[in-house]
Amino acid sequence: MSAPTSMVQSVEWAVIAPPVIAAAGALAVLAADLFLPEARKRLLGPAAAATLALALLALLPLRAGDRTTFCAPGGPDLCSYAADRFALTVQLLVLGGAFLTALLSLPGERERRGHEGEFWFLLLSSASGAALLPAARDLATLVLALEVTTLPAYALVALRRGPGERGPEAALTFFLSSITATAVSLLGIGFVYAGAGTLYLDEIAARLPGEAAPELATVVRAGVVLTLVGFVFKAAAVPFHFWVPDTYAGAPLPVAGYLSVVGKAAGLAGLILVAVRAFPGYGGLWGPAVAVLAGLTMTVGNAAALRTDPEAPGSAIRLLAWSSVGQAGYLLVPVAAAAYEDTPGDAVGAALAYGLMYAAVNLGAFAVAAHVARRSPAHRVADYRGLYARRPLAALALAFFLLCLAGLPPGVIGLFAKVAVFATAVEAGLAPLAVAMAVNVALALVYYLRWTALLFRGPEPAQAPAPADDDTAGETPRATPAADVPEHPSEPLPERLPTPLTGAIALSAALGLALSAAPQLVLTLASGAIW
Incomplete structure (x- = not known):
């Protein structure tokens, strides 16, 4: 009788250090919040930011090669x-995005109203799940990581409370739609396991579709489609995008930025692992579906952004939300192209290159929005008019971020990243998708350039109220006399820009400029196999 096979698994702590550091930091913050006096709880924010910086540093020893545990x-x-x-x-990408989110959140102590410890615990917990997800190589770990990323995000959205705030309502919408998508994915995973007999991604790829029993072929195909639903939802692809505008508008502004980058990156990474790594034999099934979703997502996102009323309350955040939906469409293009490539590494690399560019500049745009919101809490696009006269460096930074997202100089990295994504569609023979992307890039230029131009316009002249006298009821209101207009309308904002917020804007701008000056730092990802 042969000896039983040992089921003891060795653990290399250095390999799993990034998510473990974030998780340990979350527990430490939660424990400290119980015992620290109220006056010292402001130290929790810097401690959380330092934890994320340490998790980023833990990536350095791993850069040499592939390691498993x-x-x-x-x-x-x-x-x-x-x-x-x-x-x-x-x-x-995700730990860097979480670190920038922490910098954005440091000045918001008053908004959290005594929930300081809970906020930092939830942020670190979500970041630990997002760091675990791309390293997961079986479906159980993948779904667990996805839920660890998402569950704290519901509570982060709901932390924005008070009269007129819609945080709890936005969190409920996010929660109900998300758990529905997760339930569908779990059903699909059950179908896949019935056909493959394993949850390991590489084993699934080796056993399907060839070794699946013929009577299970339909079940497995249904499982492939259903499994992808949850990850497409997290990536905010149409028609699973409906939660995005209301959730971003109702969440605290740094949390909206976090969801737009880290949440989207987690969903995209999960989608790539499941579709490209676990189901390569079903490319003919999910490839056309992802291509259609990519075209619809970029079109719906850009069309809705074009229709955003700049005078409406919350229009700036809604415009960034619809922009993120459109950008999700571009990120899905290389995933669709990977279905038609014998070696999908280049297509996956193009998606990662675009994701790195998007993360840096989109969080930078949210950082400038957080600054403007301190003076104009209505979050209207119109509030950015004349920002250059009040805060020239912030206006120049936002203009640069918007031009990167549009793919125009001096945002060279945005242009190169779009070209890399476009090339994957052309090389895969997806001509209609390439045309749709070209049209949508042109559409997006309208609202990106319109917002950029607004930053450098002068303030609108103040208007006097219409006279109540019947004799003048039909006259056109006259401009307010010069004596009534402030003598220095373009003087700097009265409040001082917080240091963490300044650091977030400066760091995002520095990353964007460095990548624009040397785009090969990111585009090398698009020129070689990822696995």
């Missing part, structure tokens, strides 16, 4: 965690 006996395909090039790139 939590491996079952039987070979390298039975590992649950892998620190390969794909995982490290996405971990850099």
